[in-house]
Amino acid sequence: MIKFCNSCGAAVAYRIPEGDSLERAVCAACGHIQYQNPKIVVGCLPVYGDRILMCKRAIEPRYGLWTLPAGFMENHESAPEGAAREAMEEANARVEIEYLYTVYSIPHISQVYMMFRARLLDPDVSPGVESLEVKLVAEAEIPWDQLAFAMVKRTLEHFLADRRAGVFVPRFGDIRPPQR
């Protein structure tokens, strides 16, 4: 929650600026508007032979569960550059990013996931500081009941189905909160 102007330090008020249609944090002193927008998470599905690189999370949320390497995209990088950087940070994995594969909007947390297919260039991987463990898993070894995120499950399911079919089809969709 934004309480102060990050340009002049005065208090903000929430109101709809002229010509806008949504409430924004507007500085009562200098008029500066702080916008809040969805964040992009970039990641990849690194493949080596018939195996997939997965990471066991050493951080919250979902500590101890398995994921594909992914994280917040940074300013001044492209999405594929960010996806490759995350593979290096989380698994010391050198990857070649191939193609955008799945894109999921997650409106209730204001995030968009962009997952790429990637070629793992070297099977010598090891946990980065955000991973407890990393491993190359064959299809039969995927820990389906210990996956960290819905996007991981969906991306893996699409990948395995497409690999069997022999053709990879990019997918996009939404992930909504689980019904209670």
Added chain:
Amino acid sequence: MIKFCNSCGAAVAYRIPEGDSLERAVCAACGHIQYQNPKIVVGCLPVYGDRILMCKRAIEPRYGLWTLPAGFMENHESAPEGAAREAMEEANARVEIEYLYTVYSIPHISQVYMMFRARLLDPDVSPGVESLEVKLVAEAEIPWDQLAFAMVKRTLEHFLADRRAGVFVPRFGDIRPPQR
């Protein structure tokens, strides 16, 4: 440029937080970190018969040049919802979003464009406040020398080529600054 903490109003300092690898705006008083991340622009290519909906910009940047309806994605919406919203705001256009079509990273301005193919449900369109003029253009009428953005040119080129080929293939790529 962030100068003050938006949580407590104190001055920030730029430094690399523990466990991070990039400089962030860190509050010297309360420790709050303000992250800055790439913004998502969502839009669509609305088609009615053989014609495409285009908008002449009434705002900077690129005032007076032609674009496809697109704008910053908002929190708590999906990418397709945002794309449909922008078509309504810029051209009073009711669209059915079909499929994610082009995704471009623009690292030097820290933006990612996500453009969808869409079906224009009703040809009765009119300029919103951000448009000087809107129109449905056939291929021969596209104002190639008055396009606002590289992503518009590329998306239109792909669309026209794919339409001729009879199959639409999603594309992703980067847009880099023009060489001087």
